[in-house]
Amino acid sequence: MxxxxxxxxxxxxxxxxxxxxxxxxxxxxxxxxxxxxxxxxxxxxxxxxxxxxxxxxxxxxxxLKTPLLTVGKIGYLEVVGQSAIGAFADFGLERDAFIPIKEQIFKLKTEKKYLFYMYLDKTDRIALTTKIDAYLEFAPEEKFKVSDEIEAVVYESGYNGTLKVAINKKYKGIILGNEHFEYLYPGQEVKARVKRIYEDGVIGITTRKTRLDERDLLSREILQYLRENGGFMPFNDKSSPEDIKNTFNTSKNYFKIALGGLMKQKLIAQDKEGTRLI
CATH class of the missing domain: 2.40.50.140 (Nucleic acid-binding proteins)
Structure with a gap:
């Protein structure tokens, strides 16, 4: 056959x-x-x-040409066209692979890459789906350890900012909403580190830096912001978490830690109006 x-x-x-x-x-x-x-x-x-x-x-x-993906496998492919009934992705051969509308759990954009699972439809034609969760593997127990640096691709968004990701485009992973501050969209590649390994084998990862690294980076960003705005910013340790996240892409807790470090170095001073360079 x-x-x-x-x-x-x-x-x-x-x-x-x-x-x-x-x-x-x-x-x-x-x-x-x-x-x-x-x-x-x-x-x-x-x-x-x-x-x-x-x-x-x-x-x-x-x-005899080599396709980028074969049936029963997951691949990272670029969307190259759209139609009223679906989209098309380049898988390395003369004919592009079809992604039916019903197999798209999010809106696909042309010239963007996403993770797809390749299957044969009822008419024996090659097709793709973004519904890859059931085809990803649970990582072997010895594969990853906490603090490992990894690469992942977002493939699904959940509640409260939780994201499902494929680590190494193969293993099941998750980023909780409080483990990323930037907006991450399906298909986006991210560099992260292992935060936790769950009992079911799912790997919990974070795009946040370690507390020390994040504090140092945030301190530099705060000083740069102050220099670019006349030595003043209308933010202090009483500012709302939303304002802090929108401006510095970080949590209020990390912001307060960075401010505390800068004040100990006598580089800044706070008052009820905000923060000033000394």
Whole structure:
């Protein structure tokens, strides 16, 4: 049986003007067009591995080119087009992969990359879905430890700012709402560190720096803000968390810690109006 969307083992059975015919052990044939040889030379009788898919005319063909994704796998692909019934993503071959509207749990944007799972639809055509949660793996117990630096891709937004992420585009992870201050959107790649490993194997991560690193960075940002605004800012340790987050992209607690450090260094002074450079 020829498997669409996957690599198949074939024997080169015959040559024609427009390519080669490949044959599997069940004597099923599929065309390998000349344009899909990928600069490789083959001969009658050669045993080869080729990827099978449907071309733009819906014919089952094979290729020696390497797709970016195969059926049953998750990949990070760029959206290259939109239509009334779905979108299209480039997976490295002449024909783009289709993402039906019903398989989009968020609005896809052209020229942006997202994580997709590739499957075959009811008509045996390659398709993609953003519903990847069920296909991600739980990380082995020894894979990560607290404080490890990792890379992840956001794939779903939840309540209270919680985000589901795929670590290394493979393992289930989560960022709680209080573990990120910046707006992170589906498809965005982030650098983070492991904060907690849950009993079910989900990896809790944070984009926040360690307390010491965040305090030092925030202190520099506060001083820069003061210098750029005439040595004054209308914020102090009594300011609202919302104003602090909107201006400095941090929590009120971290803001107060940074202010305290700067006051100990006698670099700033606070009053009821705000904070001033000394």
């Amino acid at each position: 020829i498997l669409i969307g996957e690599y198949n083992n074939f024997k080169v059975s015959k040559k024609v003007d427009f390519g080669y015919y490949l044959e599997n052990e069940m004597e099923e044939e599929v065309l390998l067009p000349n344009g899909s040889l990928n600069n490789k030379k083959i001969e009658i009788g050669d045993k080869i591995e080729a990827f099978v898919y449907r071309d733009s005319k819906d014919r089952v063909i094979s290729t």
